Amino acid sequence: MNDATKEMEPTQKLKFYQKGTFTVGNRLVSEADRTVQASIDRSNAITCGHRGCQGCGEALGARYVVDAAMRATNNNLIVVNATGCLEVFTTPYPETSWQVAWVHSLFGNAAAVGTGVAAAMRVKGRSEVRILAQGGDGGSTDIGFGCLSGMFERNDDVLYVCYDNEGYMNTGVQRSSATPPAARTATTDAVGDEPGNVFGTGKSVPKIAMAHGIPYVAIASVADLHDLERKVTKAMGFHGARYIHVQVPCPLGWGSASHDTIRLARLAVESGVFPIFEAEYGVITGSRKIRNRVPVVEYLKLQKRYAHLFKNGDAPRLERLQKLADRNIAEFNLLAHEGNV
Amino acid sequence: MLKQVEGSISTAEAIGLCRPEVICAYPITPQTHIVEGLGRMVRTGEVKNCEFINVESEFGALSACIGSSAAGARTYTATSSQGLLFMAEAVYNASGMGLPIVMTLGTRAIGAPINIWNDHSDAMSMRDAGWLQMFAETNQESVDLHIQAFRLAEAVSMPIMVCVDGFILTHAVERVDVPTQAEVDAFLPPYDPVQVVDPKEPISIGAMVGPDAFTEVKYLQNYKLDLALKLIPELAREFKKKFDRDSGGLLRTYRTEDADMVVVAMGSVNGTIKDVIDEMRADGFSIGLVTLVSYRPFPAEELRKALSGCKQTVVVDRSFAIGMGGQLAADVDHALRNVDRAPQALSVIAGLGGRPVSRASLRGIFRKAKTEPWEGMHFLDLNQKIVATEVEHMSSKRRSGPIAENLLRRVSVAPVAE
Ligand SMILES: Cc1ncc(C[n+]2csc(CCOP(=O)(O)OP(=O)(O)O)c2C)c(N)n1
Ligand code: SF4
């Protein structure tokens, strides 16, 4: 590893796992690197009292993102939220869960509202105030895509975070452009000759974000909360448009056990289904290497949305899904030896 | 300062004088010159301390405005026609959130068939969206209404649409008195928001509201428009004192005293109607005019007063609800409901998609209203012959083809009847 790439490596280089789990034991790491659930200086921007499902990856991801953003901005943060699970489960009064200046307008306009808030802060000389806009995959990769691309292209000073649970969960688990092939949703039922979602071309919004040449793009996962926090902190070190795409398993939509949220997020990373990388100004600067490669079926079989693939043994389609993961591994160099970014 | 100037430019100058802090819009004819003018003024520094944002769509434009307004900045946008429809979701959102955004609507027809010329279909499409809507009669009034609009919107914390007839006003060169910065500053204080997203005092705006409070939230939106109903005449009076001009207000009357027939209309067509009224009065025809300035809130009470005593009222709509009738006519009917000896209300649909509303046609229709039986809505200058031919064609043939294109072919053979 040379000095230039050293800085870009994820902070966490630990390989101690608790036996039988995917968890790095807190006791095995240094004080500074320990996961902190409760401390007096943690902003806890999303307080308890929200109505997310048990094991909701989005609630977890958002809590870490917003807290890290608060820390990075010395609490000078305004959050703009798109319609979706995160907005709905956090706001029914009087139980608003937000301990942060927060505004929700519509499903497809969070990026543009963020642009407007940023403009207001600029005109008022409030340069210390930073903007975080956030939404689900539907709000970001589909209906809000035009506003998002506009915000990128103008390089507006907004960090946009997409919580990707691979479907329109708030409306009852329908397909979005982020829904993976073969996954069963309410609008891609597991019936007929091609059960589940189509094998389309896919749509990598992080790559599209990179094509805008914006200062910072990252993919992250609730599998690695330290990495997520680091990326948010890093993003806040840039001005201009920034994009972080976080995979957040959804027990309800994926048909998985609540206690498997982190396990699934890890399997997605370790199988190559969800490649983790970072880019600056349109150029990839690093990717998270797979530590312990697992076959894609290990990831799929924990989720009822893929149950139809196993019921009758759909080998060809399982094969195709494995190939997609293999392609990610090759494209993002996920198996390279450490140091070869 | 008095000058001979294009309506869009004088309107842009007036908006500039209102010290907007964020301007965000997307181009669409006939609104373009206003936004281009403002963009230039921000770049040259004529308008200071203002962010001018170019966006990718009208939806993005109004969404950015929602953000900047919620963050406490005085915010302006402009659009027309398809652009307003493209914003629709955000239009309702802005009023639901109580954000005092000022929008110029360069009024224009809505397609299909695509048509860039003036009528009021776009304004009418958002008449129930919770925005205040005021219609300018002249470019002078456009200037004056915009200055009042910021004050009014911010006073009640609700968004306002200033409707300015596309082309007829926006592109007309007229003599307009554009006030000085000092005059506008004396009328319009800096924006003091009632709500603001600010890390200094973190609040949530835009939370989900269920059946327990939704009715009350909506009731209070209506309450604010009721407040505006009281405020609009006060502001017009204050404006007159400071600028020495009659502009704005809820409505204006013209020669309604002892009139048997009173016409009701909005926007630039009022100028033509006044000329017609003068001509007809000279011929001994007892006719007057109510120029409605404030469409939302709708001044039912004042309208009833203005119409009391007349035998007939002819409502001239520049748009209509297909399958129903003129929207303004319906609102006038509503205002006259349960009124003792209410005038007979007649509906004229005129000037759709830029068709000129001529004095001769208006004279004809007003005379007809007095003398002939009247059913439903009357389309001014409708080319009966072409319509009849197309109806015949449609009923004689299943695959009769697209109506718009069929009609185009027919009018090229037989132009619109004068
Ligand atoms: C214009 C519009 N269309 C549709 C909806 C309905 N709707 C609300 S949330 C939602 C799905 C949200 O999906 P996503 O953005 O992925 O967030 P998630 O709920 O999955 O976290 C939909 C379709 C809406 N609110 N507005
Ligand atoms: S449906 Fe999914 S995203 Fe929504 S609250 Fe439940 S677990 Fe979270």
Ligand SMILES: [Mg+2]
């Ligand atoms: Mg989703």
